[in-house]
Amino acid sequence: MSNLATVETKAFVPAHDFAVSQQFYRDLGFSMASVGGGVAYFHFGGRSAFLLQDFYVAALAENLQMHLQVEDAQAWFDHVQQLDLPTRYGVRAPTPLVDQPWGMRDFAIADPSGVCWRIAQNIPGFVPVGRTTAA
Template structure:
């Protein structure tokens, strides 16, 4: 028997499908496939499916977490492209978290919360 896994993808909701695709392209994802109601987006080895589906309670409680090698470079892209202003979304700059990740927070136009971060060394006093 072989229980090796290959991939797992989330289906991310989009209230305005075209607007969300544009947001994710500006964020740094490429659209590898798209139909009228589904898009396959990827950045490096990370990917997800964007769907033309929206339920407010679902979307506003949906969260994605992506680890990257250089969180500050990703944040610079967010700032340089003025994503927060362009799409009217919330974006908070990177911080070192007590759980040994440096990350920033950004919401997409639908209200999906993203945490994009890099693993960092845990401080000795936090290693308990």
């Protein structure tokens, strides 16, 4: 019988300037586990991972969204605000932290290549449509 067990799903995130993007993600708090062949492997606490690629197509980067689910979106929002990413990297300011109708509290940032990152937490006590109790 074949072993079809999966280990992990990772997205390839494009980088217009590979070195600048690497520093951006390190500044956010990601660790770069390896780099070679135009790909850098990033993770945060061993749980959230992606592959930064030395490859750029504007239409791809500007339409790609990543989702980072965290325990405390307010703490992340405060952390990102303190980094002053617009001044340091020329990116847009983070969107406000808001409660979304789909049950997540989130805000968005863009990396130097235009990739959107939604940083979110589950809203405690949120009751999804069609349910009578919280998820």
